[in-house]
Amino acid sequence: MPSKVVICGAGFIGLRIAHAISQANSFVKPLRHIQISSRSPEKLDTSLHRDLPSAHVLPLVPLDITKPEMLDPAFHGANVVVSLVGVLTGSPKTFEEIQWQGAENVARAARRAGAKLVHMSALGANKDSKIPYERTKALGEDAAFRHCPDATVIRPSLVFGPGDGFFGRFAQLSKFLPFLPVFGDGSTRFQPVFVDDLARLVELVSRDDAEIRRELSGRIVYAGGPDIFTFRDIMKMVLKYTGRTRPIIHVPWAIGNVQGAMLEKLPPSVLTLTRDQVKQLKHDNTVPSPLPPGELSLADLLRKHFQDKPTSAHRILPKYLA
Template identity: 35%
Template sequence: MTGKLAVVFGGSGFVGRNVVRELARRGWRVRVAVRRPHHAQFLRPMGAVGQIQLKQCNVRHAPSVADALTDADAVINLVGILYQSGSQRFDTVQAAGAATVARLAAEAGVTNFVHMSAIGADAKGESDYARTKGEAERAVMEAIPSAVIIRPSIVFGTEDEFFNKFASMAGISPALPLIGGGKTKFQPVYVDDVADAICEALVRPEAAGQIYEIGGPRVYTFRELMELMLSETGQKRILLPVPFPVASLMGLGGEIAGWAPFVEPPLTRDQVKLLKHDNVVGERARALSDLGVEAQTVESILPSYMVRYRRYGQFAEHAA
């Protein structure tokens, strides 16, 4: 793909930075469209000199999107939020934002388009997160029928917001909540595998117009993931089952706390709604293997970054 330009919206995020690195490794020129380019300078060394460009862009501002799409050969939209804050709303960022990127990409003649959604995306979904993800998928496919939709389960890796979040909580709390009893099922997928899948989707003709649900090689309950995390960090904490109605009240409290500037809500009511449904790859869905990617296991990756939470770091096993 030497010489071709891929425009990545949301390229400075957890998944985005890994996608940018992989695109550069594969020889693409990469333009990263982000709201705050000065916070994304760390991306430049991931490629050769001049290979990675940074472009100021906000998906809620159509002219900036159109400008970022200039001369694009391929487009990847990774923009998404886990909770609402200020002007960052599910409807405007995930639904309308994706629609704007896809519409303007189509007008620019781009047919090679990959959109990252999520397992459980449903335009008629109960949660606002799932609903807007579903609306985004519909808008993307209407604008560009050849677009590829990637739906991952929870994504893990060194900078993830799942295992790191709960390991941090375990460092200050004697107990961790198991929403709904911890029975919800997940199929965690390694961030490098997600990046590989997205890059493969750009170059495989058979991927055009398809939806892929991607997850790791094993399904876990939420309780099992917490037990695995605690085992790797060497922490002993109470895993406290919390019924969904009580969790919703906790979510309301989290939202109120999130009104403070720069405070991330530990839990929201919308996230509680998501936890009522399993997050695993469908039996008949096109999966990671259909894109030629072999999934790596949680057990093989998690120890490499959970070590920071051990009381004695990498020497924890040898401590008295």
């Protein structure tokens, strides 16, 4: 009897997870049906979605996680719910409605459905933060564990891969800006993780395998790549792999803040920047070392279950930035 994985939030990471599960279906039993849910299924007519084998994919379900009445029908019969919904911009209320209360709605409905919850959070999640993104990510994690104590929470650093919103965005900016900006002295550190490594992790957590479920139950998995880069290193990589030559200009934090104040008022675009994003860029975004007691890392799980290691950005960026 096939099991059913609901992918809640079919954006950049969600569709790669659907592919990882579908590819693993040839060697992981029982077969897992993939149910993709989206606020706007009509927008999902992408090649990534079309390329999924139809035998593995159930019809799309419309779902807004801020509307609890939509969740039970969407999760009916689910063995696993992957909670991926997140936002990068919006008012503090929007962050609360989506990343906190929305995540809580998902966790409650996953429990009612009797499904294992996999919840995508982020490095930097912090209940004491004044930045709504970071605070609501932490409150979303709490809600996930409160309603589903056996949930697995994943905290990735920046995620890279075709279609990503960071490397891809600066590559686009480098097309028309005469320079690339870094805020402050550009020394903030990141540990970018490849989207397909993250997708393999979620595929693993989604398996109907009692031992894996036990290992990952109630745990936070920190997901970073093999290399730590500064903001300035990242801009250099973007220029190297797009083949462009541009000066890298240091923008003082105060000027970044003024830019954020202006740009956050404009409709979303490649130039979108908010004051909170500028503040976030002040903090390192790397996997803690040592890990908090009892928590896990993507690197350890890839080694143990796939005899592999996280993929370097240097291997992948040239394939899609060039």
